[in-house]
Amino acid sequence: MTDVVSSERLTAGTKAYLYTSLVLISAIVLVPLVTTALGGFKDLADLRTNPFGLPLEWHAENYTDILFGDRYWRQMVNSLIIAALTVFLTVSVSAMAAFSFAHVRFFGSDFLLNYFLIGLMFPAATAILPLFIRIRDLGLLNTYWGVVLPQVAFGLGMSILLFRNYFRNLPEELFQAAVVDGCGYMRFFWHICLPLSRPIIATVSIISFVGSWNSYILPLIMLNSEKMYPWPLGIMVYRGEFGTAWQLVLAFITLTIMPTVIVFFVAQKHIIAGLTAGAVKS
């Protein structure tokens, strides 16, 4: 870690101040999350009288009922399919385009790159109605592709930029050596560029996966049967259905965010780096 505060002669007072502040903020972050998870184990009366504390009686059935039903799993699978398709398409399509911009000289290359960078400027929401009409006219409403294709398209600007900057920084000698050895563009891309680009592939994958996994507005507009719903739509429906049976809703929320939390703690280094890198480098 850094030591921006150059000398580390922290007095007891400073330390106490630091820890008090940090613990306090952590509490503000964690209390809603912990009460949500615990709330899922309570019954409604318990929740009402004692939302903070441990459950008087542990009602694991709130969780197990959801886990043994197919609703939760169907939503998870839908989210996973949509995210996987999105990541795969984003990475392959933008890596190819970025390679052209980084290593192939052609007329209009700068112009075309700027064209893609327009996509960085505005969110999908601006064009959501025409997008809906387009997807409807293409007959893709209520299919995974109806969500995936716009998602990929709106992620292209950022991904192409990230890939292109990375590709351009690969040593020029590599390319020259490859050409001397009779290697064409395709093989250079496939056998040299991509294997060397694992960090940036990881970054782009993380950004597009997290974006897709959490996305709400596109599936909300493009999907209309619950069978197709990814989990953010699913919990909204669940909450609408069970209204004030908060203990069930809380259990459902806990289970749906569980994968995110687990993956985050396991791969925190990569995820934090990926999500902030996308921001910093664009």
Added chain:
Amino acid sequence: MANVSATTALRPVRIPATASARRKHPAVSGRLPVLLLFLPPALLLFSIFVILPMGEAAWYSLYKWDGYGLPTQYVGMRNFELLFKNGAFLTALKNNAMIMIISIIIQIPLAIWLAMMLAHRIAGVVLFRLIFFLPYVLADVAAGLIWRFVYDGDYGLFASIAHLLGVETPYVLADKDLAMYAVLAVIVWKYFGFHMMLFIAGLQSLEKSVLEAAEIDGASGWQRFRYITLPLLGSTVRLSVFFAVVGSLQLFDLIMPLTGGGPFNATQTMVTFLFNFGVARMQVGLGSAVGVVLFLICVTLAFTYKRVFMRHD
């Protein structure tokens, strides 16, 4: 931060744009096939799902249309007039502005403060960083629902806090004067960790010797922060402001589970307005007009940002 450092480390080596245009790539045959294979997928996807819809939004915004058949009922600028006369839309604009302001005057100072604290070498730094970043990786929808429970006047945490204090339970999200502040609190809760990470990265790249020199010269902690750290963090602050502004313009997912834009449209943002009035009622013209306004704001901001911020790039 492996990725960040890997690429930034490479940056100084980068060949300037003018030189790179003349990079001495040996003449390789097969340039055309590669272009024909590699560019069209991205071009098609991008044109069909980003550029064309944006153009269509501009076109549809001049019509009154329910989305079926072709738009025929040309109304000129009427949709825009309706928009700027619509109380809910004006509230949405005001709310968007408020979110930006709160992000800048509360969230960013909070993020800097935390980043500075986490720059100390104390036990548990990594854990605190993780905890603070956690809300950012959660989906907005989940965070919104969790806070809907927190604010719930019957079962939520607010209910029991009020009970403990012996006061009447506030129904924060149902109160049109309070609801927006409740939403703002959730926004800060959700996003401060991301900004904190930006500042941690910014602090890591600072030249330590300057701070050491200042310390030897007897500058106090506050002076060092005010006159050295903060000015050196300038680019990070601008970046952070930019993300706060862009994020506020897109805000939708968090509002829907919390209030859906209500009560009495008190918590609408531009995008929730677009959804509630344009999409849900299939008023394609009006909704597209919102899209156009949003687009113009985004583009203006992006160009301002480019001029102010990316000068050196």
